[in-house]
Amino acid sequence: MLRIHFTAADIVRIRFAPRPAPLQELHAALTTAVARRGGPLFAQWGGRVLRSLPAAAGALADLVPAGRPPSFLDVLGDTMADGFERIRTAGPGVVRSELERVYGSMAAPRWIRALHAGDETAWRTLHRAQQAAYETVLAPVWPVVQDLHRAEFTRYALTVAEHGVAAALTALAPGSRFHEGVWRWPGAAPARDVCLDGRGLVLLPTFHHPEGPLLQDVPGRSAVLTYPAGPGLPPTAGRAVVQVEALAAVLGRTRLDALRLLAEPHTTTSLARALRVSNATASSHAAALRSAGLATTTRTGRSVTHRRTALGTLVAGAGPP
The missing domain is CATH 1.10.10.10 (Winged helix-like DNA-binding domain superfamily/Winged helix DNA-binding domain)
Structure with a gap:
């Protein structure tokens, strides 16, 4: 179970991301594809995604040797370029310590060792890998993702206006509860307690990760909760009318x-x-x-x-x- 502890200051600092974050949506999509989560339809989609990835995107797998990505990848940004620039602002010490954490005693590929040393060529390798994966996985459906995000934003705004913040939070996660300042997500693994301590919380829907929340909890920054939303299937480029239909269903x-x-x-x-x-x-x-x-x-x-x-x-x- 995931338990998020709010103070009064955190309640007033809850905000909903106004636009989808392409890097976070890409990471959610690749996590789902590799783990084959979400049932047979997501599994079929994930298989197609992995087969279609260009060679340049393969470097991304080196960043998660045991399914534990480095925290410096956890950034928001309205565009891929904006997201990458935010990654580049991570201090050298953070980059080194996070790469050491995810690799532990395992031998790292040469370009990861170069990234650990701050080599600019290694950073360009990461940038090319992210861009190549985005162009293959998300670019064809990005307008659909934007429309789905807008519909989810509308649903949240209406629920807050009509029923309050607590009702809006629990509506995002059926089966969750908000009681005495604690938001409980049953079934989320691993079990953990997160104390916001006045940092606030950003809510970010994802349409490529069907199971459980993804929580970014970086000291000194607002926590970011990426939660599964949308129609329960990976977006497809053929759903051109999704904006009208999704918004009409809400409004x-x-x-x-x-x-x-x-x-x-x-x-x-x-x-x-x-x-x-x-x-x-x-x-x-x-x-x-x-x-x-x-x-x-x-x-x-x-x-x-x-x-x-x-x-x-x-x-x-x-x-x-």
Whole structure:
């Protein structure tokens, strides 16, 4: 069981990653493929992934000789380049100690020994390996991952707005419990207790790791909990309509249309006309979006104007209504 201990300061510092992190999603995907987790459909997908990886990506396997990746790989970033730059900011002492930890008494490949010594060629080898794996595994489905993340972000935001943070946390992990400042995940292995001590927690969904949470707990930084989300199958490039369908399942089709229309200001009457619903129904949809922080309403005299917020724009994406 995983037990995460929150202080009052941690509760107010819980945040949901606004965008997927390509390096973390790549690491989750490769972990799933190598471990053949997630049942037969994920196993078939994992087999195809491993067979399709180019030779340049093979260096990544050298970083996990016993399934224990070095902690300096645990970074967030909006792009692969951003993620790699964050990896490069790890101090030489951290890199050396982590490589020594994962290898122990085992003999390390030459390029790992060079990385241990801080050699720039070895860092370029790591960068090429990550980029080659990303282009093969994630690049074809990255727009789908972004859409799934947006839908998950919406679901979390709505649950927080309607039921509070504790309900939103337990909704992320069916069977988990939040009681007296402790979030308990049954079945998570290995059993461990994590005390946040005011550092806060970042929630990051993954769509390539179907079993259990992945927790990054680096001293001095917010902990990052990567949890399994999505439809339960690895994303495929053919699911072009996933954004509309996933968001509509969370918001309802009419409310999603309202959110997208509110990219421009609308009165209740003009919104009702565009949605082809009554003024009362349009007002109800606007109120629900407002309560979730996705829209604002301003009143000037007898006129009421609705418009979506920055959060609403992030959730709605760039697609037309």
